[in-house]
Amino acid sequence: MEKLGINFKNLDATCLINLKGDLSTETMSYKDLLKESMKVTLAIEEFDVPKESTISILDRKSSSLVALTLGILEANFSFCYVKEDDLRLDLIDYNSRFLFSETPTDFKLDIVRNLTNFNDTDNPMLKICYAIKTSGTSGTKKTVHVTYSSILPNITSLQRIFQLDQSDVILSMSPISFDPFIADLFLALHSGCALMFIDN
Numbered sequence: 001m002e003k004l005g006i007n008f009k010n011l012d013a014t015c016l017i018n019l020k021g022d023l024s025t026e027t028m029s030y031k032d033l034l035k036e037s038m039k040v041t042l043a044i045e046e047f048d049v050p051k052e053s054t055i056s057i058l059d060r061k062s063s064s065l066v067a068l069t070l071g072i073l074e075a076n077f078s079f080c081y082v083k084e085d086d087l088r089l090d091l092i093d094y095n096s097r098f099l100f101s102e103t104p105t106d107f108k109l110d111i112v113r114n115l116t117n118f119n120d121t122d123n124p125m126l127k128i129c130y131a132i133k134t135s136g137t138s139g140t141k142k143t144v145h146v147t148y149s150s151i152l153p154n155i156t157s158l159q160r161i162f163q164l165d166q167s168d169v170i171l172s173m174s175p176i177s178f179d180p181f182i183a184d185l186f187l188a189l190h191s192g193c194a195l196m197f198i199d200n
Contacts, residue, residue, distance in 0.1 A: 005152065006070075006189045008034060013166045015189070016063050017196040026199075028063045030192075033070065036063075040071020040100075047098070049077065054094050054131055056082045058101035061176055061197050066185065068100050078128040078145070081176045093143045094131045132179050146179075155186045164191035172197045 011031035018026040028036075049055065055072045057065060057079060065081075072079040082090035082099070091099065129151055134142045164170070164187065172184035172195055181197075188195035 005156065009192055010166050013192060014194045016066055017169065017194050018061075018063050018199050019196065020199045026063060027194075028066075033063075033067055036067035037070035037074060040068050041075045044071065044075040044077065049075075049098055051076070053098060054078045054080055054096045054128070055098045055100065056080050056091055056094060056096040058082060058084060058087075058099065061199060065176065066195070069185070070189075072100075073129065076127070078130055080131040083177060090133075093133065093141075130182060132182070133177070135178075151182075151186060154183065155190045158183070158187050159191050164188075164193050166192040168193035169196050170194070 008030055011029065011034065013030055014027050015030045015033045016026075016028040018028075020026060044055070055077050057068050057072075058081075069079055080090070080094040080096060082094065082096070087099075090096075127148060128145045129148045131143055131145050134144060136142075158164075162168075168191065170184050170188045170193060172181055174181040174184065176182075185195055
C-alpha cells in the first residue's frame with residue numbers, strides 16, 4: 001500500500017460510504033478496510049497464485065470491491081475490473097486466470113495468456129498496478145496496463161490541488177470499469193478521506 005501512498009493515519013475515520021438503492025448507507029472505517037484487505041491478501045497467498053498474474057474482480061460497486069482491490073495490490077498483484085456480460089473476453093484481454101466475485105460463476109479460466117513480459121521488473125514503481133480497457137471511441141477497444149509510476153503522480157497532484165484530508169468526501173459516480181473510478185478510489189485512500197459511491 002506504500003506504493004500508492006495510502007493514508008492510514010486515522011484508522012477510525014470513515015473510508016467508504018455506500019449509498020444503497022433503498023437510500024440506506026453502509027460505511028466502512030479505514031481500520032475495517034485494512035482488516036478485510038488483509039484477509040484477501042492471505043487468501044491469495046493460500047491460493048498460491050503465480051507471481052505476475054493479473055487478478056480480476058467482477059464489476060460490482062460495493063465495500064468489498066475496495067477491500068478486494070487493496071488486498072490484491074498488497075499481495076503484489078495487479079487487478080482489473082471485469083463485467084459479467086463480457087466476462088470471457090475481458091479475462092482473455094486482461095490475461096487474467098483468477099477471478100474474485102461476490103456471486104458464483106461457472107466460467108472456467110483455462111484460455112488465457114501470461115502477463116510476465118509486462119511485469120518483469122524489480123522496481124516496484126514500474127510494476128503494473130491495474131489493467132483497464134479503453135472505450136473504443138477511436139475504433140477497437142484496447143487493454144492498457146497502468147504502472148504505479150503512472151498513476152501515483154496523478155494522485156499526488158490531485159491531492160495537492162484539492163488539498164484533501166480526512167474531513168473530505170469524494171463522490172464517485174463513474175462505473176468501476178472507467179478509470180475515473182480508480183482515480184477517485186486511490187485519491188480518497190491517499191488523502192485519508194472517504195469515498196462515497198452508489199451501490200449497483
